Amino acid sequence: MTKKNTETTDPARRDFLGTFTMAVAGGGVAAACVPFVSSMNPSSDVLERATVEIDLSGIPMGQEKTFPWQGKPVFVVHRTSAEIAEMGASPGGKEPVPDSQRVQKPEWLVVIGVCTHLGCVxxxxxxxxxxxxxxxxxxxxxxxxxxxxxxNLHLPPYHFVSNDKILIGKSS
Ligand code: FES
Incomplete structure (x- = not known):
């Protein structure tokens, strides 16, 4: 009785099997990595907090409200006409810059409420x-x-989405 040769001696067939095996193994490694890689993406609630929409109609003239944005307080101030005039006439102090370059609309000042010395509020x-x-x-x-x-207190990126709403976290 002759023994049946089960070894693959055809070089073309052997190459195919080798390539096929490596492709399957590679696919398995890639599939195993998917959960880890996707776990490194920011969760949806983190992405949501990357922007904050603020309804300005709830802030009376002359008052400030504080909103959390990316773990920092943001001060939104509804300035009076006297404050606007006074700030427009002043060049600023240690880091002079015109008031007009710090606001998008004179009546609304939006700044990050973190002291630029050591970070107090x-x-x-x-x-x-x-x-x-x-x-x-x-x-x-x-x-x-x-x-x-x-x-100066830093300015967050923001833009007006309507007359009385701003979106903090995106400049346009
Ligand atoms: S003066 Fe604000 S942290 Fe020092």
Missing amino acids: PNKTAQGWLCPCHGSVYDNSGRIISGPAPQ
Whole structure:
């Protein structure tokens, strides 16, 4: 009785089997990676928090409201005509910049409420803000006037989606 040869001796067939095996193994590794890779994508609630829509109609003139955005407070101030005139006439303090370059509409100031010294949250005053940690003073344009803070309060990206709504987190 002759023994049946089960080995693959045809080089073309052997190459095909080798390629096929590697393709299946590669596909398996790729499939196994999918859950890990997709777990690295930001979750939908994180993406949602990347932008915050604010209804400005709930902020009376002369008042400020604070909104959380990406883990930071954002101050939205409905400025009075006197504050707008005063800020328009002032060049700012340690980091001078015209008020007009810090607002999209004069009556609405939108700034990140984090002191540029060491990151405390400043408190609103009639003249602007006072940082409780080391006494930095900001005006009603969020510009640094005095104290150890080196820069004006930063501006978040935002745009008006309608007359009385802004979207923070996207500049257009
Ligand atoms: S953290 Fe605001 S003055 Fe130091």
